[in-house]
Amino acid sequence: MGNLVTLPHTEAHLGLNTEVGQYLTFVVAGERLAVPIEVVKEIIELPTITRVPLTPDAIRGVINLRGSVVPVIDLGARLGRSPIVPTRRSCIVLVEVQAVGEAQVLGMLVDEVKNILEIGRDDIKPPPSFGATIRTDFIAAMGRVDEAFVVILEVDHLLSIQELAALRALSGQEADPGIEDGTAGS
Template sequence: MTSRTGSTAAAADAVQYLTFSLDGELFAVPIEHIREIIEFGGLTAVPLTPQFLRGVINLRGAVVPVVDLGARFGRSGTTIGRRTCIVILEVEAAERMLPVGILVDTVNEVLTTDRSQIEPRPPFGARIRADFMSGMLSQGERFVIVLDVGQVLSVEEMGGLIGLAVEEHAA
């Protein structure tokens, strides 16, 4: 019989991740960063921005930049398909939370795991920069790369890009 204290401690060690596919690989982001998932419906390109900033969307009156993770990882841009989604994350910048979208091939599931099941990031072998990863999760025969949202979306850089996008949209 499990004590109430034991089950509370186990619940405190449980973490949830949204898993998604990108170019045949599995990735995950902590669920606490997720605001919503929307169907891809087109973007407005913003001139003079980095290649990984695919464009902006209007999300209920707010201008939200959308990052192409494929391009951010130094690969070719994401090909838009039937199941392409935009995952809206909340990223801290200038002491406030800002919405930022990431373009993914498909959203898979919410995965609940124990913190102890998260492997440290490998120093080699991944097709993305090591500082973009916070760890790895084993899911059957495959590994899921857990992304470090703060590094991938580079809060300072994204804050500047968001300001640029808002100025361009207002003009």
Template sequence: MNALVATEPKVDGEAQYLTFVLGGEMFAMDILGIKEIIEYGNLTTVPMMPAFVRGVINLRGAVVPVVDLAVRFGRPSTPVNKRSCIVILEVHGEEGVQDIGVLVDAVSAVLSIAAADIEPAPSFGGGIRADFIGGMAKVDGRFVIVLSVERVLSVEEMAQLSQAGDGRAPVREGEFAQ
């Protein structure tokens, strides 16, 4: 389950996306930030974390937080099944690069999607924050929500939510936590 194999060669104007299912809907994310896909398991829960942080895993000696994307989108927690997996992403923030895992119901495929087949994100509805959506791709006559991973997994925003969840105010540079 660790290897990502593209189904089609990359062509100018196209990018490769990992498609996956979450709550019965099809989503996609650019494969460039994906390090690997692992089976769900050996998760350690951490007290006083925001609800969307499912826990942490030990990935070759590194502690990697695992985010439940469904909860991050304001939906009920993802039930774990045989096809559930964790997609390990490399996320760039103000303090450098951090690996973050995201829990998904099932991984579908790696597809090449032409830029012309991606429409701008709608300004209404969608069931998730509009800034989380990078666009809507047309794949086989069906829409796939292309996520803006940098916004969904903003390390700074998640840290602020974590601090708000435990009653602490965010600490700015040069200040001390109380």
């Protein structure tokens, strides 16, 4: 499993005291999306993903990342599109989300990583209240780039461990009681 890019997390990357924010852009189901660079830990080539029984379709499985088990979310399935069919450009974007009051690293399976954009504060607009092809609580903002918009995702909602566990319960599968409180497998 080779690293493509490791992204440092300095004040400059967080956009503190600046008028410009940095966003990693990627493609899922033909749509260009973005996340703030400060939540991105690393981008890795597509490793072997181990499927976990009784998980929702949006949870692709887990990977071994330097000895740690990291859940991988299929963003195609999570966003209500077809699951991602891996290609040579597919990769996993590792992000840090807040889950049960602490930071957790999760992987997002994407079709292709594009680039890092700098978007000025004046070019960040609130998410639409209707007509979006993505659930509005998954959208943090819209970033204007040239004449188009890039959807900036709200990763803490998009990758909510509690919501993913609830999806499993709704699909008729028994949820592991430890999923909600972070004690699974303890």
